Amino acid sequence: xxxxxxxxxxxxxxxxxxxxxxxxxxxxxxxxxxxxxxVEALAPPAxxxxxxxxxxxxxxxxxxxxxxxxxxxARLCLPAILDRETIVFREFLxxxxxxxxxxxxxxxxxxxxxxxPDLMLVPLAAFDRRGHRIGYGAGYYDRAIARLKANxxxxxxxxxxxxxxxxxxxxxxxxxxxxxxxxxxxxxxRFPPAG
Numbered sequence: 445x446x447x448x449x450x451x452x453x454x455x456x457x458x459x460x461x462x463x464x465x466x467x468x469x470x471x472x473x474x475x476x477x478x479x480x481x482x483v484e485a486l487a488p489p490a491x492x493x494x495x496x497x498x499x500x501x502x503x504x505x506x507x508x509x510x511x512x513x514x515x516x517x518a519r520l521c522l523p524a525i526l527d528r529e530t531i532v533f534r535e536f537l538x539x540x541x542x543x544x545x546x547x548x549x550x551x552x553x554x555x556x557x558x559x560x561p562d563l564m565l566v567p568l569a570a571f572d573r574r575g576h577r578i579g580y581g582a583g584y585y586d587r588a589i590a591r592l593k594a595n596x597x598x599x600x601x602x603x604x605x606x607x608x609x610x611x612x613x614x615x616x617x618x619x620x621x622x623x624x625x626x627x628x629x630x631x632x633x634r635f636p637p638a639g
Contacts, residue, residue, distance in 0.1 A: 449615035449616070449617050450617075452615050453578050453581075453614065453615060453617075454581070456570050456578055456611045456614065457569040457570055457578050457580070457581065459570075459611070460569055460570035460578070460608070460609040460610075460611060461501075461502075461569055461570075461609075463608040463609065464502045464503075464606055464608055464609055465501070465502045467502065467606065467608065472502060472504075472505075472606075473505070475504070475606065475629040476499075476504050476505035476506070476508065477508050478629055479504060479506060479508065479509040479604070479627060479629070480508040480509045480511070480512040482509070482627055482631075482632055483509065483512035483513060483516060485632050486509075486513065486563065486602060486627075486632075487513065487516045487518075488513075488518060488562065488563045488600070489517075490516070490517025490518070491517060491518075491519060492517075492518055492519065492562050492563060493518075493519045493520075493521055493533070493535075493559040493560060493561040493562055493563075493597075494510070494513050494518040494519065494520055494521070494561055494562075494563045494564075494565065495520075495521050495522070495523065495533045495559075495561035495563070495564045495565060496509070496510040496513075496520060496521075496522060496536070496565045497522060497523060497549065497565065497567050497604075498522055498542070498545075498549045498550040498551065499549070500547055500548035500549040501548055503567055503604075504567075504604050504605065504606060506565055506604055509565070510536075510565070514538075518563070519535060519559060520535070520536040521533035521534055521535050521536055521559040521561055522534060522536045522550075522551045522552055523545070523549075523551060523584070523588070524545060524551040524552060524553075524554075524556075525545050525546060525547075525551070525584070528582075529583075529584075529587065530584075530587065530588075531584045531585075531587075531588050532558050532588075533558065533559050533560070533561050533588075534551065534552040534553075534554075534556035534557065534558055534559070535552070535556050535557040535558075535559050536552060536556070537556075540552055540556060541553070547580075560592055560595060560597040560598075561592065561597060561598060562597055562598065562599045562600065563599070563600045563602070564589070564592075564598055564600070564601050564602070565602055565604050565627075566585055566589075566601055566602065566603045566604065566623055567579070567580075567585070567603075567604055568603050568604070568605050568609070568623070569609065570605075570609050570610070570611045570614065571603055571605055571609060571610055571611070571614065571623065571626050572610065572611055572612065572613050572614045573610070573633075573635070574613075574614075574622070574635055575603075575622045575623045575624055575625075575626065575635035576613075576614035576616065576620060576622055576623075577603055577614065577620070577621070577622075577623050578611075578614055583619070585621070586619055586620065586621050589601065589621045590621070600624075600625070601621070601623045601624060601625065602623070602625045602626070602627055602632075603623040603625065603626040603627070604626075604627055605626060605627075605628055606628055606629060607628045607629060607630050609628075610628075622635070623635075624637070
């Protein structure tokens with residue numbers, strides 16, 4: 445019986461997340477702090493909307509990188525889940541109250557302004573050396589990126605992961621969004637465009 449791309453992605457996701465979960469928590473903190481060292485390589489023009497994310501479980505904690513981007517003039521935003529299909533990105537101001545977004549993450553309530561980010565720090569479960577990513581399975585980011593690109597936004601996508609989340613090859617599916625850059629603790633990787 446042939447394994448479908450969806451089934452293979454599920455297996456690769458589980459294996460990559462198990463490797464990430466097994467990382468020493470203290471090492472994860474130190475590695476997460478080092479991501480802020482890449483602010484110069486990522487720094488967009490002042491005033492650019494940059495989406496980050498509030499870390500859940502054993503994810504890279506991008507908050508130090510987000511703060512470094514804020515100091516460089518970026519307008520930060522976090523994803524907010526509207527329904528089972530849609531996320532928007534709400535402006536994340538210093539001292540803004542956070543609310544539970546489900547899935548173990550936090551975001552901003554409806555009183556925060558909605559921004560359309562041009563630089564997106566994209567969470568992922570696994571990736572390959574072509575820039576193909578496996579998300580957490582709900583498709584929120586694939587749909588959000590497609591919507592933002594159609595509106596002329598999301599011009600730069602940077603996946604955020606630890607090296608241990610790399611897999612040999614992510615199965616290709618038509619709806620997948622390729623991430624041209626992935627930032628890990630060992631540096632910023634850039635992938636050539638497909639084709």
